[in-house]
Amino acid sequence: MKNRTGFRALVGREIQRFLSVFGQTILPPVVSSFLYIFIFGFSIGRSLQEVSGVSYLEFLIPGLIMMYLIEGSYGNASSSLFVSRWANHIQEILVTPLSYLEMVLAFLIGGLVRSVLTALGVYLVSLIFVRFPVYNVWIVLYFMIFVSLGFASVGLLVGLLSEEFEHISMWTTFVVEPLIFFGGVFHSMDMVPHVLKVITAANPIFYMVNGLRYGMIGVTDANIYLCMAVVMVFFSTLFAFSVYLFKIGYKLRV
Amino acid sequence: MTDNNAISIHNLVKYYRNRFLALKNISFEVNEGEFFGFLGPNGAGKTTTINILTGLANFNEGTVRVFGHDVMKDYRETRKLIGLVPQEFNFDPYLSIEQILIYEGGYFGIPRKTCRDRARALLNEFGLYEKRNQDYRRLSGGMKRRLLIARALIHEPKILILDEPTAGVDLELRHRLWQFFRDLNARGRTIFLTTHYIEEAERLCSTIGVIHRGQIVAFNEKNRLIREISGHWVVVELRQPLKALSEELTRFGVTLGREGKVLRFQEQAGVTPGVMKEIHRLGLEIARLDVRKATLEDTFIKLTGFKDSFEGDLDSMRMAADEE
Structure with a gap:
């Protein structure tokens, strides 16, 4: 990294961007996580049997944290890049000596910081309802970092591909959200019919949710090494593709 | 390099x-x-x-x-x-x-x-x-x-x-x-x-x-x-307005302006005497004659032929210059 000062400035700008709209970026997921935990975990969950040897509330919390982690990193990168393309202030960055790798990394770290702050907020909310020791903090960190960076890369790609605000919400509604909801946030493999098991196993988010769940409570529906591998392949492929598109100037340079 | x-x-x-x-x-x-x-x-x-x-x-x-x-x-x-x-x-x-x-x-x-x-x-x-x-x-x-x-x-x-x-x-x-x-x-x-x-x-x-x-x-x-592209321009102010340019004046690249009272053409060998001869033939009376160095505007218009697209801007600039 040759332009470290430039890189730090761009990371700082990315963080300042989402903090300046704190009420739209950090607060809503924390508030809605409270509602999810209260309704699904605390109220309905009490009438459910244990899942994989733990209470449904404990089972649900890592899934919710992963859901908001994905939404935060994806949402941050997609909206930041799309708005800067739309309002054309991306040119402020493109005319500088920042390399394309530095630009992409700065956008991703912006997404990472926002999603980790959100995840921390959701975790703190969960402590109101249930407390449990974290099973393996390193695994938790691995999944939080690489899933955030991976989904921030997805956000960058969507931010590049979209031509209108509507396109961003279409990607979110028709691609990201269904993948999250079918990714085992709310259910274990034992709770769903065979068809859904097959669909779930083909969904990369399933491995992310289960990886984090294993790190937090020591329970998983998939092999932890497979989960780690899926996350790494997911992140590195999308990251490399984002850098490539920035380098060729796809929808950035005319 | x-x-x-x-x-x-x-x-x-x-x-x-x-x-x-x-x-x-x-x-x-x-x-x-x-x-x-x-x-x-x-x-x-x-x-x-x-x-x-x-x-x-x-x-x-x-x-x-x-x-x-x-x-x-x-x-x-x-x-x-x-x-x-x-x-x-x-x-x-x-x-x-x-x-x-x-x-x-x-x-x-x-x-x-x-x-x-x-x-x-x-x-x-x-x-x-x-x-x-x-x-x-x-x-x-x-x-x-x-x-x-x-x-x-x-x-x-x-x-x-x-x-x-x-x-x-x-x-x-x-x-x-x-x-x-x-x-x-x-x-x-x-x-x-x-x-x-x-x-x-x-x-x-x-x-x-x-x-x-x-x-x-x-x-x-x-x-x-x-200098190389546009050189000098001759501006002839007439006492009586001219309704339309004759074929000969058009051939010399003369333009007619300000209510038919101003003729304008680029000074080149053979053009000025030819235009003067035609003015005399048409029986037009000259009120004033001016030779001026071309401007960048003249050069630009000559190179691109884009007078119309710049007309508004040129007018505003002339006004700006007048106000100055």
Whole structure:
């Protein structure tokens, strides 16, 4: 990294961007996580049997944290890049000596910081309802970092591909959200019919949710090494593709 | 290529994705310390050239160098050397006015404290210091234009590229900006200016390049360019109006203006005696005769034939000059 000062400035700008709209970026997921935990975990969950040897509330919390982690990193990168393309202030960055790798990394770290702050907020909310020791903090960190960076890369790609605000919400509604909801946030493999098991196993988010769940409570529906591998392949492929598109100037340079 | 070339463009070809050929093998050089005017009608390729120089556009063939550095291979070096004042306002809406400058300096690798000091100095210089904590959207058009210039100077570039820098700016500010650009140039900064206001280029630039339909149609030192292409013009004021030009006058390239009372033509060997003879044949009485040096406007119109598209601007500039 040759332009470290430039890189730090761009990371700082990315963080300042989402903090300046704190009420739209950090607060809503924390508030809605409270509602999810209260309704699904605390109220309905009490009438459910244990899942994989733990209470449904404990089972649900890592899934919710992963859901908001994905939404935060994806949402941050997609909206930041799309708005800067739309309002054309991306040119402020493109005319500088920042390399394309530095630009992409700065956008991703912006997404990472926002999603980790959100995840921390959701975790703190969960402590109101249930407390449990974290099973393996390193695994938790691995999944939080690489899933955030991976989904921030997805956000960058969507931010590049979209031509209108509507396109961003279409990607979110028709691609990201269904993948999250079918990714085992709310259910274990034992709770769903065979068809859904097959669909779930083909969904990369399933491995992310289960990886984090294993790190937090020591329970998983998939092999932890497979989960780690899926996350790494997911992140590195999308990251490399984002850098490539920035380098060729796809929808950035005319 | 010599060492004092601030910008060297050779055989540059640019196609847009729809296969529109925007630049057709253009080549030119701008020396260090020059005040260079890049003129052309809308869509001629001015902004495309600027975008290629600054990293906002790709190109298909040719080489583009800034102080000897290739804009593709050594983009980090070339971008440090250039400050761009774009046509449109493109500020980051999440930042205050001062932060816009501080962050931009940061992207160029300048430490934060230096950025802050430079930002405050520039804000003072451009009369924006009191507004430093505001959102840029609350600034007037002229203030936003000044902020664009301040942002382009935060990393102290050796070349300042001005893409229509005084568009939509009032007369007083335009003159202040002109003086500011002259001072910057006098202090050794190379300036690359594109403008719709021909008078602006005539007043400020030492060298002029004219681009038309993606090709360089003229490139020279300003006075030489005007002299070589347009020479002198003869203006004949008649006592009685002429309803229409005769075939002979049309053949000599004479134009008729101001209610049929003014004939205007380019002075060339054989033309002036021929026109005078025809005026005499038509029995017209001359009230006044004037020979004047051509202007950049004459040269531009002759090169591009784009009088109509500049008429409004030229009129406004004439008014501006009259008011001055």
